[in-house]
Amino acid sequence: MGNLKVAIVGGGIAGVGAAWSLHRAGYDVELFEKAPALGGNAKTFRWPVENGYAESPLLVIAWPDMYYHNYHLLLDELGLGRTTLPISYFVRSPDGDFRQDGESALDRRFAGQFKRWRKLVAFVSRFCDFFLPKDRHESIYYFSYFNPMNVIPLYWIARLFGISNEFWHTIFVPVHSATFITTSMKRIPAVILPILESIVPLEKPCRMSTWDGPPRQVFERMTTAFATGVHTEHEISRVARENGRFVLEDAKGRRYEADKVVFACDAHSVLDALESPTWLQRLLLGNSQYVDDVDPTFSKFVVHSDASIFPEEHRDEIASKFNTYVELDGKGSLECTFVLSSQYPGLNQHGVPMLVTFNSDKPIDKVHGRFDLPRANHTLCLRNLMIMSAMRFLQGKNDIHYCGTFTTPEGGHDLSFMSGLVAARAIGAPYPFRSDNLEAVADFHQMQRMMLGRALPD
Numbered sequence: 240m241g242n243l244k245v246a247i248v249g250g251g252i253a254g255v256g257a258a259w260s261l262h263r264a265g266y267d268v269e270l271f272e273k274a275p276a277l278g279g280n281a282k283t284f285r286w287p288v289e290n291g292y293a294e295s296p297l298l299v300i301a302w303p304d305m306y307y308h309n310y311h312l313l314l315d316e317l318g319l320g321r322t323t324l325p326i327s328y329f330v331r332s333p334d335g336d337f338r339q340d341g342e343s344a345l346d347r348r349f350a351g352q353f354k355r356w357r358k359l360v361a362f363v364s365r366f367c368d369f370f371l372p373k374d375r376h377e378s379i380y381y382f383s384y385f386n387p388m389n390v391i392p393l394y395w396i397a398r399l400f401g402i403s404n405e406f407w408h409t410i411f412v413p414v415h416s417a418t419f420i421t422t423s424m425k426r427i428p429a430v431i432l433p434i435l436e437s438i439v440p441l442e443k444p445c446r447m448s449t450w451d452g453p454p455r456q457v458f459e460r461m462t463t464a465f466a467t468g469v470h471t472e473h474e475i476s477r478v479a480r481e482n483g484r485f486v487l488e489d490a491k492g493r494r495y496e497a498d499k500v501v502f503a504c505d506a507h508s509v510l511d512a513l514e515s516p517t518w519l520q521r522l523l524l525g526n527s528q529y530v531d532d533v534d535p536t537f538s539k540f541v542v543h544s545d546a547s548i549f550p551e552e553h554r555d556e557i558a559s560k561f562n563t564y565v566e567l568d569g570k571g572s573l574e575c576t577f578v579l580s581s582q583y584p585g586l587n588q589h590g591v592p593m594l595v596t597f598n599s600d601k602p603i604d605k606v607h608g609r610f611d612l613p614r615a616n617h618t619l620c621l622r623n624l625m626i627m628s629a630m631r632f633l634q635g636k637n638d639i640h641y642c643g644t645f646t647t648p649e650g651g652h653d654l655s656f657m658s659g660l661v662a663a664r665a666i667g668a669p670y671p672f673r674s675d676n677l678e679a680v681a682d683f684h685q686m687q688r689m690m691l692g693r694a695l696p697d
């Protein structure tokens with residue numbers, strides 16, 4: 240690899256993962272991030288508390304333990320611990336409340352619907368099983384192109400199973416709005432249902448893994464060895480070929496050179512930066528769909544400590560027992576609040592509500608910050624799945640590689656991290672972990688098949 244320089248555009252887990260893996264393999268890396276800090280969606284926030292501050296994640300909060308094999312290896316390698324967090328939802332609708340602790344009238348009213356839901360989950364799981372390898376481990380990376388559930392919307396099958404529109408809009412959409420980061424779910428393919436239900440079961444609370452400390456530690460430790468090559472507040476606005484090398488220019492006119500480029504940002508930022516995109520780049524990148532293209536619900540958020548946004552009669556309970564509060568207004572609009580101080584380890588002892596609210600028109604007091612969240616997650620739909628599959632025809636062409644959410648089937652921290660490792664592997668970096676964890680290795684091979692069309696030799 241000599242002095243081969245690789246420029247990575249985007250400092251979320253995909254870009255940092257690619258840079259980390261490439262640097263370990265001896266490549267000279269330079270990482271560009273437009274925000275003041277690395278992390279992308281995995282942001283760390285400092286809450287003012289008595290005698291100082293408390294740090295916590297804001298958006299990317301937890302993950303399903305049984306599926307994140309490679310991310311766990313990364314945390315072990317970095318010497319960072321993890322813990323678990325109960326995840327439970329409180330939904331307020333004009334028809335009543337749905338609480339995942341089974342204490343609400345809506346649970347009883349929808350008892351028949353929940354029964355149908357269980358039948359639907361069992362049917363779709365059996366159907367999808369038929370198309371997957373029999374000896375597979377628990378994984379989010381298995382995918383069959385021949386499964387008709389890839390193209391059949393979950394909503395259609397749910398309706399065929401007698402799931403009412405009311406149940407869909409009052410229970411399914413609110414609970415999973417925080418999973419898909421949208422309220423627009425009618426085109427979500429049915430193939431996702433078995434994994435979805437195993438991660439966030441509709442009826443009852445679950446437990447997920449989370450970091451022992453703030454997520455910023457992950458990014459700091461991953462980049463320590465090449466800290467001088469990390470450029471935050473560098474928004475790359477132009478990538479062009481000059482004299483056989485890439486020239487990257489940021490919004491302030493600063494110029495850098497590199498031999499290869501890894502794009503780890505959203506597809507539209509890639510297209511904006513490329514000086515002369517090919518027709519295929521225009522077609523695939525220009526048609527990638529993000530949640531805020533179709534639904535503004537999660538495109539902005541407010542960080543605050545104002546618990547008065549919860550209904551008065553349940554305020555204390557929501558603030559101490561539920562992670563996510565969702566309120567429907569009856570006209571199809573939805574407000575969503577992540578209640579970080581309820582059960583996030585180490586936060587509830589401060590006695591300060593720590594809340595992240597999307598799409599509220601209530602007056603909110605005690606505001607710590609208002610943020611935009613452009614192109615944070617792509618939509619889960621057939622169009623994006625086709626684009627994801629076709630990205631293999633672009634990967635590595637003219638020394639440009641791509642990773643990050645739009646190159647993965649669904650938004651998830653392990654998925655994005657793996658996409659960065661696959662981009663690094665395609666350039667020449669070996670798999671960075673010991674290969675005796677067969678499940679992690681199998682996931683890595685699966686991800687290569689999805690992104691590159693084949694698994695490269697180890």
Ligand SMILES: Cc1cc2nc3c(=O)[nH]c(=O)nc-3n(C[C@H](O)[C@H](O)[C@H](O)COP(=O)(O)OP(=O)(O)OC[C@H]3O[C@@H](n4cnc5c(N)ncnc54)[C@H](O)[C@@H]3O)c2cc1C
Nearest residue numbers: 249251252253273279280300301475504643644651652655
């Ligand atoms: C609200 C929300 C909650 C989520 N919660 C979870 C969760 O709990 N668990 C989970 O597993 N996943 C969650 N996800 C999914 C999450 O997106 C992924 O886990 C992962 O963090 C995405 O990483 P990434 O590197 O692919 O993209 P991002 O994190 O989006 O990083 C892309 C980076 O590129 C930068 N960038 C863009 N354009 C440029 C440019 N021109 N120049 C330089 N830099 C640029 C951006 O600033 C950003 O930092 C959530 C997503 C959202 C939106």
